[in-house]
Amino acid sequence: xxxxxxxxxxxxxxxxxxxxxxxxxxxxxxxxxxxxxxxxxxxxxxxxxxxxxxxxxxxxxxxxxxxxxxxxxxxxxxxxxxxxxxxxxxxxxxxxxxxxxxxxxxxxxxxxxx
Amino acid sequence: xxxxxxxxxxxxxxxxxxxxxxxxxxxxxxxxxxxxxxxxxxxxxxxxxxxxxxxxxxxxxxxxxxxxxxxxxxxxxxxxxxxxxxxxxxxxxxxxxxxxxxxxxxxxxxxxxxxxxxxxxxxxxxxxxxxxxxxxxxxxxxxxxxxxxxxxxxxxxxxxxxxxxxxxxxxxxxxxxxxxxxxxxxxxxxxxxxxxxxxxxxxxxxxxxxxxxxxxxxxxxxxxxxxxxxxxxxxxxxxxxxxxxxxxxxxxxxxxxxxxxxxxxxxxxxxxxxxxxxxxxxxxxxxxxxxxxxxxxxxxxxxxxxxxxxxxxxxxxxxxxxxxxxxxxxxxxxxxxxxxxxxxxxxxxxxxxxxxxxxxxxxxxxxxxxxxxxxxxxxxxxxxxxxxxxxxxxxxxxxxxxxxxxxxxxxxxxxxxxxxxxxxxxxxxxxxxxxxxxxxxxxxxxxxxxxxxxxxxxxxxxxxxxxxxxxxxxxxxxxxxxxxxxxxxxxxxxxxxxxxxxxxxxxxxxxxxxxxxxxxxxxxxxxxxxxxxxxxxxxxxxxxxxxxxxxxxxxxxxxxxxxxxxxxxxxxxxxxxxxxxxxxxxxxxxxxxxxxxxxxxxxxxxxxxxxxxxxxxxxxxxxxxxxxxxxxxxxxxxxxxxxxxxxxxxxxxxxxxxxxxxxxxxxxxxxxxxxxxxxxxxxxxxxxxxxxxxxxxxxxxxxxxxxxxxxxxxxxxxxxxxxxxxxxxxxxxxxxxxxxxxxxxxxxxxxxxxxxxxxxxxxxxxxxxxxxxxxxxxxxxxxxxxxxxxxxxxxxxxxxxxxxxxxxxxxxxxxxxxxxxxxxxxxxxxxxxxxxxxxxxxxxxxxxxxxxxxxxxxxxxxxxxxxxxxxxxxxxxxxxxx
Numbered sequence: 001x002x003x004x005x006x007x008x009x010x011x012x013x014x015x016x017x018x019x020x021x022x023x024x025x026x027x028x029x030x031x032x033x034x035x036x037x038x039x040x041x042x043x044x045x046x047x048x049x050x051x052x053x054x055x056x057x058x059x060x061x062x063x064x065x066x067x068x069x070x071x072x073x074x075x076x077x078x079x080x081x082x083x084x085x086x087x088x089x090x091x092x093x094x095x096x097x098x099x100x101x102x103x104x105x106x107x108x109x110x111x112x113x114x
Numbered sequence: 115x116x117x118x119x120x121x122x123x124x125x126x127x128x129x130x131x132x133x134x135x136x137x138x139x140x141x142x143x144x145x146x147x148x149x150x151x152x153x154x155x156x157x158x159x160x161x162x163x164x165x166x167x168x169x170x171x172x173x174x175x176x177x178x179x180x181x182x183x184x185x186x187x188x189x190x191x192x193x194x195x196x197x198x199x200x201x202x203x204x205x206x207x208x209x210x211x212x213x214x215x216x217x218x219x220x221x222x223x224x225x226x227x228x229x230x231x232x233x234x235x236x237x238x239x240x241x242x243x244x245x246x247x248x249x250x251x252x253x254x255x256x257x258x259x260x261x262x263x264x265x266x267x268x269x270x271x272x273x274x275x276x277x278x279x280x281x282x283x284x285x286x287x288x289x290x291x292x293x294x295x296x297x298x299x300x301x302x303x304x305x306x307x308x309x310x311x312x313x314x315x316x317x318x319x320x321x322x323x324x325x326x327x328x329x330x331x332x333x334x335x336x337x338x339x340x341x342x343x344x345x346x347x348x349x350x351x352x353x354x355x356x357x358x359x360x361x362x363x364x365x366x367x368x369x370x371x372x373x374x375x376x377x378x379x380x381x382x383x384x385x386x387x388x389x390x391x392x393x394x395x396x397x398x399x400x401x402x403x404x405x406x407x408x409x410x411x412x413x414x415x416x417x418x419x420x421x422x423x424x425x426x427x428x429x430x431x432x433x434x435x436x437x438x439x440x441x442x443x444x445x446x447x448x449x450x451x452x453x454x455x456x457x458x459x460x461x462x463x464x465x466x467x468x469x470x471x472x473x474x475x476x477x478x479x480x481x482x483x484x485x486x487x488x489x490x491x492x493x494x495x496x497x498x499x500x501x502x503x504x505x506x507x508x509x510x511x512x513x514x515x516x517x518x519x520x521x522x523x524x525x526x527x528x529x530x531x532x533x534x535x536x537x538x539x540x541x542x543x544x545x546x547x548x549x550x551x552x553x554x555x556x557x558x559x560x561x562x563x564x565x566x567x568x569x570x571x572x573x574x575x576x577x578x579x580x581x582x583x584x585x586x587x588x589x590x591x592x593x594x595x596x597x598x599x600x601x602x603x604x605x606x607x608x609x610x611x612x613x614x615x616x617x618x619x620x621x622x623x624x625x626x627x628x629x630x631x632x633x634x635x636x637x638x639x640x641x642x643x644x645x646x647x648x649x650x651x652x653x654x655x656x657x658x659x660x661x662x663x664x665x666x667x668x669x670x671x672x673x674x675x676x677x678x679x680x681x682x683x684x685x686x687x688x689x690x691x692x693x694x695x696x697x698x699x700x701x702x703x704x705x706x707x708x709x710x711x712x713x714x715x716x717x718x719x720x721x722x723x724x725x726x727x728x729x730x731x732x733x734x735x736x737x738x739x740x741x742x743x744x745x746x747x748x749x750x751x752x753x754x755x756x757x758x759x760x761x762x763x764x765x766x767x768x769x770x771x772x773x774x775x776x777x778x779x780x781x782x783x784x785x786x787x788x789x790x791x792x793x794x795x796x797x798x799x800x801x802x803x804x805x806x807x808x809x810x811x812x813x814x815x816x817x818x819x820x821x822x823x824x825x826x827x828x829x830x831x832x833x834x835x836x837x838x839x840x841x842x843x844x845x846x847x848x849x850x851x852x853x854x855x856x857x858x859x860x861x862x863x864x865x866x867x868x869x870x871x872x873x874x875x876x877x878x879x880x881x882x883x884x885x886x887x888x889x890x891x892x893x894x895x896x897x898x899x900x901x902x903x904x905x906x907x908x909x910x911x912x913x914x915x916x917x918x919x920x921x922x923x924x925x926x927x928x929x930x931x932x933x934x935x936x937x938x939x940x941x942x943x944x945x946x947x948x949x950x951x952x953x954x955x956x957x958x959x960x961x962x963x964x965x966x967x968x969x970x971x972x973x974x975x976x977x978x979x980x981x982x983x984x985x986x987x988x989x990x991x992x993x994x995x996x
Binding site: 027028029032033046047048049051052055056058059060061070071072074075076077 | 117120121124125138139141142143144145146148149150152153171172173175178181182185186
């Protein structure tokens with residue numbers, strides 16, 4: 001059980017990072033919405049967990065936050081990716097791509113016999 | 115790694131500012147909810163539906179906040195904080211309970227820490243010197259057969275230099291000697307009672323003791339001094355200007371070159387040195403400590419210097435019988451040298467064992483009280499469990515509460531320990547509390563105190579925490595009274611109280627053992643009337659001049675001038691004081707455990723290696739002043755002292771041992787009389803053969819005068835003191851009544867007895883608290899049942915009996931167990947600490963019986979209030995509350 005949770009957590013972290021890298025400064029709701037839109041609402045997100053992910057990323061110094069005003073004139077916290085976060089994102093993306101390659105090879109199966 | 119640090123730091127910061135972060139997170143969530151709601155409404159949901167859907171999509175804010183908190187902060191620390199606050203609230207709610215519990219813990223922890231501090235500084239701790247474990251004291255021990263005690267012989271500079279040349283076994287040798295009552299002048303002011311040590315100039319360098327100010331003495335130095343950090347602080351305010359100043363020791367100037375580190379007090383633990391001086395002319399009697407080269411065994415090192423030191427010794431003491439052995443000993447010196455260690459080691463070990471029992475009794479007492487309270491708090495526990503608190507959370511809460519109580523006990527205990535060390539040292543016959551033995555709140559001691567506190571918390575917290583794992587979710591909630599407790603706790607509490615009773619039996623028997631020993635010693639008949647006798651110890655080196663020792667100021671003293679006359683002068687002056695009936699003098703002061711062993715050739719008693727006796731060199735009127743009558747023949751007459759012929763008086767044991775069934779006066783004409791057996795040198799030893807010789811020569815070193823007065827000896831002290839001081843202030847070493855001297859001789863037994871009585875009393879108090887608790891609990895617990903019994907016609911007495919029967923059983927079990935344990939303890943003690951008990955026979959069980967009687971009385975007293983409560987139970991009570 002915990003393994004799956006970990007992968008999911010890590011995946012969410014990566015999604016958040018990528019979103020911030022693509023769109024610059026966003027608040028929590030904006031991030032959640034963007035992820036839902038991009039995935040065509042295929043990801044059923046408990047939106048609150050975004051904030052747990054944000055805390056984790058912030059503690060590692062990969063994102064930074066600033067208080068600002070939202071589009072409906074509310075106090076909101078805006079998150080941006082840091083230099084370290086971009087590096088991490090690059091590394092993680094490479095990881096994912098390699099993992100994806102291996103997964104697809106495993107699934108097609110034919111190449112194993114060679 | 116840095117990532118890990120960064121996260122830890124961020125979590126720590128989050129804990130510190132948790133209120134602000136909670137507020138900010140709330141604000142974020144509110145914004146999020148509103149944005150989400152708006153969006154949903156735009157998609158066509160009604161306001162109410164949009165709100166509901168938004169909440170569903172976001173998740174429960176309260177739960178989110180918890181997850182958020184756990185993720186950003188330290189979840190364990192949060193729980194700890196909550197439980198600590200809970201513990202503090204509990205403590206505030208029942209201040210009396212908290213006070214009783216933490217005070218008893220403080221006493222237990224404090225007493226244990228105090229004793230450990232003494233054991234540690236006297237026996238365990240290494241001196242703050244380099245390579246302490248390779249330092250050995252070299253001693254030459256002339257073996258006198260039959261002598262109960264070894265003589266300690268100091269070395270002269272020749273022996274010191276000779277040992278120094280044995281570089282193959284000793285990488286370094288230091289010499290030192292404590293000056294006897296030196297005259298010290300520091301910073302222009304005379305400074306009495308400073309301890310001065312004369313040391314070889316390599317002393318500090320060899321020991322690796324680097325001065326904290328000034329410099330290390332080097333071989334080119336002459337007439338220099340190193341002062342202690344304490345002296346530097348008190349007399350020079352710790353200023354650098356102290357270096358280079360002069361101080362005077364016995365009128366001779368020494369330049370201060372350095373300040374020793376604060377922890378360094380020299381080798382002698384029993385009194386801390388304040389000044390170390392070095393001069394070119396070495397001291398005539400040095401102690402020697404050598405550092406073995408690495409790889410050298412003690413045996414090999416001893417062999418290397420044995421014959422050398424034996425020759426040196428025989429050359430120095432030509433009168434020593436050549437047929438007697440002279441041994442060389444190498445004793446570990448890395449933990450310091452101490453006379454107290456030899457005398458008090460076993461005493462402290464015994465007290466350490468007793469204090470451990472006190473601590474155990476304290477723990478079971480606290481444990482019992484906590485169990486009783488947890489029974490009263492059963493409802494709270496049940497509610498918490500029903501609301502979903504996990505068992506581990508409940509146990510954790512108890513652990514935190516136990517640690518909280520232990521922490522209070524620990525803090526107060528350390529304060530008590532510092533005081534306790536001073537109190538115990540105050541019972542020893544030493545002039546002042548030496549720095550080397552004083553309590554130090556250093557990491558080592560604090561670590562010990564914290565360690566035993568945690569251990570204690572584990573012991574006493576175990577029972578209530580265990581209890582927390584067995585919460586019955588419905589019982590107490592259903593019950594109207596909320597105090598009805600499961601059988602298990604009651605059994606637990608009873609077990610703990612039985613333990614307490616048993617432990618206090620052991621403590622009381624221990625106290626009885628030592629008190630009986632003290633009483634036996636105090637009742638020892640020394641063989642002469644003690645009351646009305648005063649002993650004055652004098653140092654005749656100071657007879658001639660008021661400035662320097664007579665031996666050093668030979669020109670002032672002029673040999674046989676005032677020095678020779680001072681003994682007679684004092685005797686004459688003291689004899690004229692009102693109330694004084696007789697005055698005499700003895701070479702070795704009485705009751706100081708120091709005596710001379712000499713052999714003389716007597717007819718029919720040829721010198722044999724194993725035939726020895728004690729010798730007392732006494733002045734005129736000795737037997738009259740002391741009140742020791744002659745049994746046979748006569749004592750010395752005044753005219754005997756004017757003749758040079760050898761005359762002796764012996765004691766009964768001497769006559770019985772060496773001339774059994776013989777007329778000793780006829781066989782050995784130089785013996786003029788036999789006197790009654792007495793104990794002159796200490797209270798405990800068996801009476802040995804004693805030969806009295808006449809004090810023909812003037813005593814040249816510390817000696818003593820005995821003064822017999824009419825009436826109260828203590829009242830005569832001021833007048834006698836004044837008469838001695840009038841002759842010369844430095845002459846007086848000490849003045850005490852003979853009763854005082856006897857008391858000092860058994861001061862170790864008094865220390866052990868009074869400390870163990872204190873421990874016994876503590877055990878008693880703890881046991882009575884425990885019994886009171888169990889009895890009150892039993893009565894409270896069964897109030898309803900007892901009331902119904904009363905209503906059904908039972909008399910007062912059967913009800914009381916019924917309510918206390920259980921307590922009696924508990925008490926009886928504890929008593930029996932304790933008596934068994936105590937018997938075993940006494941058996942063991944008789945073997946291991948036989949030097950601490952005196953005059954007790956195996957069948958002597960009076961103190962055991964006394965201990966049991968005391969305990970039964972106290973237990974009965976502790977039951978009085980609960981019994982009265984049981985007797986006054988209102989029969990209506992059962993019906994009303996039913």
